[in-house]
Amino acid sequence: MRNILEVRHLCAGFPTLKGEAVAVNDVSLTVPEGKIVGLVGESGCGKSMTARAVMGLIRYPGRVISGSILLDGRELVGMPKKEKRALRGSEMSMIFQEPMTSLNPVMKVGRQVEEAIRIHEKVTAEEAARRSVEILTKVGVPEAKKRCLCYPHQLSGGLRQRVMIAMAMILGPRLLIADEPTTALDVTVEAQILQLMRTLSSGGTGILLISHDLGVIAQLCDHVYVMYAGRIVESADVNELFDRPLHPYTRGLLNSVRSLRGGGDVLDTIPGAVPNLTRMPAGCGFSPRCPERCDECVMDVPGLVDMGNGHLVRCRPAEGEEAK
Numbered sequence: 001m002r003n004i005l006e007v008r009h010l011c012a013g014f015p016t017l018k019g020e021a022v023a024v025n026d027v028s029l030t031v032p033e034g035k036i037v038g039l040v041g042e043s044g045c046g047k048s049m050t051a052r053a054v055m056g057l058i059r060y061p062g063r064v065i066s067g068s069i070l071l072d073g074r075e076l077v078g079m080p081k082k083e084k085r086a087l088r089g090s091e092m093s094m095i096f097q098e099p100m101t102s103l104n105p106v107m108k109v110g111r112q113v114e115e116a117i118r119i120h121e122k123v124t125a126e127e128a129a130r131r132s133v134e135i136l137t138k139v140g141v142p143e144a145k146k147r148c149l150c151y152p153h154q155l156s157g158g159l160r161q162r163v164m165i166a167m168a169m170i171l172g173p174r175l176l177i178a179d180e181p182t183t184a185l186d187v188t189v190e191a192q193i194l195q196l197m198r199t200l201s202s203g204g205t206g207i208l209l210i211s212h213d214l215g216v217i218a219q220l221c222d223h224v225y226v227m228y229a230g231r232i233v234e235s236a237d238v239n240e241l242f243d244r245p246l247h248p249y250t251r252g253l254l255n256s257v258r259s260l261r262g263g264g265d266v267l268d269t270i271p272g273a274v275p276n277l278t279r280m281p282a283g284c285g286f287s288p289r290c291p292e293r294c295d296e297c298v299m300d301v302p303g304l305v306d307m308g309n310g311h312l313v314r315c316r317p318a319e320g321e322e323a324k
């Protein structure tokens with residue numbers, strides 16, 4: 001199967017008074033054609049930064065430090081801005097976590113969707129308008145024709161989010177990055193959007209789905225990457241990951257969901273917090289919070305080790321446990 005996206009040893013960061021903070025640290029991940037790949041981890045782990053690096057949209061003064069990003073075999077790192085801009089929208093697009101900041105406040109939403117088409121395709125104004133209404137209806141905008149005449153501020157947050165989703169999907173990109181696409185939406189609309197993503201992926205689009213919601217990940221994804229403090233700490237096919245989580249961090253994430261599902265109202269969270277990037281602990285980034293920490297863990301960063309079936313884990317105690 002062809003890989004639409006191949007990220008290799010990507011490092012990205014931004015300058016601070018204490019030197020460069022590395023928010024994405026040696027990240028490698030792959031999104032094959034027609035597959036939905038999940039990226040999970042707590043707030044501040046570097047998920048959006050990874051996504052923005054792929055899109056070439058890291059906010060200044062952040063930057064890609066090193067590594068490679070191949071989109072359908074083409075290197076994006078170092079590609080001239082103009083060339084990259086031409087790929088955005090048609091070949092790759094992103095649904096942003098903050099939809100408010102991505103719509104033009106002084107342009108009617110219908111026009112914005114139409115322009116997204118007309119930048120990349122030669123179509124008549126009528127055709128663009130027809131397709132805009134069609135896609136807006138598909139993503140669950142009621143009375144789409146009427147809503148096209150509204151400005152963004154005249155729509156609810158949920159509707160604005162759906163307009164953004166429509167704009168990202170309209171050209172049928174080869175790669176879609178969806179950064180928490182349904183957080184602002186109610187469950188019915190969420191189900192609709194998730195179904196749309198399934199349809200898109202069965203048409204060959206590769207999707208990188210970023211979510212806090214492990215339920216959504218379990219329903220939709222084929223493969224999952226778990227990120228912690230800028231690094232991939234575990235990666236496996238979705239069933240393998242949920243049946244046999246190896247990293248103590250992944251287990252913590254899964255436990256916190258299970259304790260909620262089990263009828264308890266207390267979220268069994270992982271004690272402690274994601275470390276500050278400029279004050280990273282020595283060794284494994286998770287070690288200060290880890291119930292299974294051993295002496296070796298604080299000495300150096302463990303490598304990602306294949307435990308069989310392509311199940312990768314970055315954790316010495318987990319490796320040892322499996323070997324027993």
Ligand SMILES: Nc1ncnc2c1ncn2[C@@H]1O[C@H](COP(=O)(O)OP(=O)(O)OP(=O)(O)O)[C@@H](O)[C@H]1O
Nearest residue numbers: 014023042043044045046047048049050059060062
């Ligand atoms: N331009 C910037 N300047 C300073 N810090 C930044 C910048 N961009 C990102 N960061 C920091 O980089 C880290 C990673 O941020 P990122 O937005 O990628 O996290 P995330 O995993 O997407 O979190 P969330 O789940 O909350 O969206 C965080 O510690 C964040 O504070």
Ligand SMILES: [Mg+2]
Nearest residue numbers: 047048049097
């Ligand atoms: Mg984010």
